[in-house]
Amino acid sequence: MISLIPVEGIGEIRPGDELAAIIAERVELAAGDVVVVTQKVVSKAEGRLVAVDADDPRGHRQVVLDESVRVLRRRGDLVLSETRHGFICANAGVDLSNVERGWAALLPLDSDRSARRIRDGLRARTGLSVGVVVSDTFGRTWRRGVTDVAIGCAGVAAVVDLRGTSDALGRELAVTEVCVADEIAAAAELVMGKARAVPVAVVRGVDESWLREASVHDEVVRHPSEDLFR
Amino acid sequence: MISLIPVEGIGEIRPGDELAAIIAERVELAAGDVVVVTQKVVSKAEGRLVAVDADDPRGHRQVVLDESVRVLRRRGDLVLSETRHGFICANAGVDLSNVERGWAALLPLDSDRSARRIRDGLRARTGLSVGVVVSDTFGRTWRRGVTDVAIGCAGVAAVVDLRGTSDALGRELAVTEVCVADEIAAAAELVMGKARAVPVAVVRGVDESWLREASVHDEVVRHPSEDLFR
Numbered sequence: 090m091i092s093l094i095p096v097e098g099i100g101e102i103r104p105g106d107e108l109a110a111i112i113a114e115r116v117e118l119a120a121g122d123v124v125v126v127t128q129k130v131v132s133k134a135e136g137r138l139v140a141v142d143a144d145d146p147r148g149h150r151q152v153v154l155d156e157s158v159r160v161l162r163r164r165g166d167l168v169l170s171e172t173r174h175g176f177i178c179a180n181a182g183v184d185l186s187n188v189e190r191g192w193a194a195l196l197p198l199d200s201d202r203s204a205r206r207i208r209d210g211l212r213a214r215t216g217l218s219v220g221v222v223v224s225d226t227f228g229r230t231w232r233r234g235v236t237d238v239a240i241g242c243a244g245v246a247a248v249v250d251l252r253g254t255s256d257a258l259g260r261e262l263a264v265t266e267v268c269v270a271d272e273i274a275a276a277a278e279l280v281m282g283k284a285r286a287v288p289v290a291v292v293r294g295v296d297e298s299w300l301r302e303a304s305v306h307d308e309v310v311r312h313p314s315e316d317l318f319r
Numbered sequence: 320m321i322s323l324i325p326v327e328g329i330g331e332i333r334p335g336d337e338l339a340a341i342i343a344e345r346v347e348l349a350a351g352d353v354v355v356v357t358q359k360v361v362s363k364a365e366g367r368l369v370a371v372d373a374d375d376p377r378g379h380r381q382v383v384l385d386e387s388v389r390v391l392r393r394r395g396d397l398v399l400s401e402t403r404h405g406f407i408c409a410n411a412g413v414d415l416s417n418v419e420r421g422w423a424a425l426l427p428l429d430s431d432r433s434a435r436r437i438r439d440g441l442r443a444r445t446g447l448s449v450g451v452v453v454s455d456t457f458g459r460t461w462r463r464g465v466t467d468v469a470i471g472c473a474g475v476a477a478v479v480d481l482r483g484t485s486d487a488l489g490r491e492l493a494v495t496e497v498c499v500a501d502e503i504a505a506a507a508e509l510v511m512g513k514a515r516a517v518p519v520a521v522v523r524g525v526d527e528s529w530l531r532e533a534s535v536h537d538e539v540v541r542h543p544s545e546d547l548f549r
Binding site for chain 2: 090091092093094095161162164169176177226229230231232233234235236237238247248249266267268269271272273275276278279280282292294295296308309310311315316317318
């Protein structure tokens with residue numbers, strides 16, 4: 090069994106806040122837990138905020154273009170672009186919601202490093218080995234509605250390779266690589282809720298074999314050479 | 320808190336088996352639970368199996384084309400196509416793994432109806448109102464690794480509309496529609512495991528407001544007019 094536990098009472102995060110300390114104060118962690126932290130609070134803690142004129146949509150659009158290494162599509166207000174990390178998402182991950190008026194939150198510069206920093210901070214404070222996933226909310230090409238995915242991870246696998254294992258009937262599996270980090274991020278979102286200001290959740294009980302060094306950037310970002318739609 | 324509970328001991332499913340009866344025998348359900356059932360056992364129970372020559376890849380490829388209303392891309396053995404349901408996925412959802420040699424499993428003809436049938440069967444046997452999600456494993460355009468998504472649902476929302484609600488700072492939310500059915504499917508996969516033959520899981524503790532009539536087809540399938548990549 091796996092438990093999805095919202096971490097309540099995190100409060101407003103400001104640049105310079107140490108997320109590991111704040112999380113460790115508000116939840117009793119156990120070894121092997123995976124702590125999911127939304128990008129928004131990671132970006133705030135890291136000071137990844139820029140001033141935008143809230144009444145001028147062009148200001149927001151320029152920030153989006155500055156954060157994009159490549160624009161794939163535009164439609165109306167939507168810009169679908171590739172970020173420096175290789176993520177392809179709406180508005181380069183630049184977000185105005187849950188940010189004070191006049192400010193926009195940018196993605197962390199290196200979201201795997203952000204996850205490692207929180208993981209290391211939690212280990213220093215609790216003595217426990219835990220995994221950390223930094224999550225963000227992405228749309229999907231052919232499906233309506235957004236879901237949370239992993240943009241960074243530490244101490245927990247991003248993609249689990251089942252190659253060489255057999256299915257229940259002894260056939261070698263055709264589908265082999267499962268992005269457990271994205272599934273963990275999606276699961277955590279179920280107890281966060283966009284409007285409830287719960288930016289952290291604990292996923293307790295994941296397969297022990299998933300607890301290892303890992304990177305969303307190395308394991309999840311699809312190389313353009315494998316890409317059928319870029 | 321949400322609990323993800325694997326349902327063990329389901330065993331091999333054969334055409335004509337009544338999934339609701341098999342599930343109700345193996346897990347103590349509670350009102351408001353969401354039961355996630357993988358497409359593979361739904362297709363088997365519904366007899367959505369076709370014979371293929373296991374030594375002739377052309378046979379498999381022809382089944383994939385028969386199940387496709389439109390091919391978007393091909394690369395090597397991979398066919399990315401649109402199914403009759405409007406899903407865009409690899410090999411039109413036709414699957415050889417966890418199926419007896421010489422057979423392929425096709426997607427259910429109407430996967431929302433499949434979910435309703437299981438939901439109705441569970442209600443008849445237990446007297447409880449539960450939600451049902453039929454899940455399948457899809458790849459993603461720009462991210463490596465597969466994740467489970469919802470291909471059918473009943474009694475639980477596919478997409479939750481947060482339009483008009485406010486974020487924690489009182490701003491109207493920019494991102495408004497969350498595909499909770501996909502997040503529920505992804506969460507359930509964490510306790511299923513591709514090689515462990517656990518085709519059913521219970522997601523206990525979801526937001527009560529999500530328990531309503533719903534349809535993946537109506538809520539999740541993106542209309543071609545909204546599509547930037549077809």
